[in-house]
Amino acid sequence: MAYANYTFVKPNPTDGNDSELAYWVAATVHNTVIEQREYAEQDHMAAPPLHLNILLSNFNTENSRSSGSTPLWNKCNVLAAELPTLQAFVEYFIAEPSLIAAPMGTLVDILKKETDISINYLANHYDYNCELTSAVVKSLAYHELGHASHYSQVGCNFWYTYRSSIASEIFLGNGSTKPYGDGTEPNAGIIAVGEMWGWTIEHIYTDRHYGDGGATGPLATGGFTSLLQGTYWLNYHIFLLLV
Numbered sequence: 001m002a003y004a005n006y007t008f009v010k011p012n013p014t015d016g017n018d019s020e021l022a023y024w025v026a027a028t029v030h031n032t033v034i035e036q037r038e039y040a041e042q043d044h045m046a047a048p049p050l051h052l053n054i055l056l057s058n059f060n061t062e063n064s065r066s067s068g069s070t071p072l073w074n075k076c077n078v079l080a081a082e083l084p085t086l087q088a089f090v091e092y093f094i095a096e097p098s099l100i101a102a103p104m105g106t107l108v109d110i111l112k113k114e115t116d117i118s119i120n121y122l123a124n125h126y127d128y129n130c131e132l133t134s135a136v137v138k139s140l141a142y143h144e145l146g147h148a149s150h151y152s153q154v155g156c157n158f159w160y161t162y163r164s165s166i167a168s169e170i171f172l173g174n175g176s177t178k179p180y181g182d183g184t185e186p187n188a189g190i191i192a193v194g195e196m197w198g199w200t201i202e203h204i205y206t207d208r209h210y211g212d213g214g215a216t217g218p219l220a221t222g223g224f225t226s227l228l229q230g231t232y233w234l235n236y237h238i239f240l241l242l243v
Contacts, residue, residue, distance in 0.1 A: 048148030059095035070147035076156035085167035146201025
């Protein structure tokens with residue numbers, strides 16, 4: 001069997017709009033999917049479903065930093081009850097309207113049929129070379145794939161409630177607490193459980209890939225840290241958003 005061996009190199013110096021950057025991000029996310037499946041098998045945990053449709057874009061969201069989402073619209077069809085808040089979800093997590101040439105309604109209609117995971121990497125930002133490292137991209141991908149593993153265990157009925165609750169908070173909630181609310185919403189517990197999966201998998205698997213910075217790291221307070229490409233990241237093993 002023949003194998004292709006090609007190294008994608010992140011353009012440097014450049015910015016988030018460099019056309020070559022998309023290939024580097026895609027290769028990094030692709031490798032992370034493979035690693036996450038291997039790690040899930042090691043941990044006897046459900047792996048993300050096969051044939052995930054992962055959307056990568058540099059249409060910077062209002063968060064002004066790299067972001068991701070796991071709506072699993074391709075795996076769990078959009079319900080009629082979700083339609084009123086769907087555009088708000090896309091605008092928050094995937095694409096700002098000002099950066100899209102096509103009408104947002106057209107984009108939303110396409111995405112709601114195709115997208116399982118979105119990875120939105122940093123575009124035109126002053127700290128591009130610090131924020132857009134392989135460690136940052138991988139940790140974001142591990143986070144979203146952690147949600148996908150959760151879905152493999154709970155199925156579409158849970159996912160309808162989870163994603164629609166987040167979308168409703170974006171559309172109707174307080175600007176200072178969106179997209180996850182302040183813990184008083186009717187489905188706050190479901191959001192908390194869902195985000196616990198993402199944050200826990202993100203930090204455990206990023207630690208596993210890059211190595212543990214040790215309990216004596218400069219930011220270690222009651223836990224331990226990971227040294228990721230020169231930056232210490234706190235490890236929140238129990239990030240449960242208790243409500």
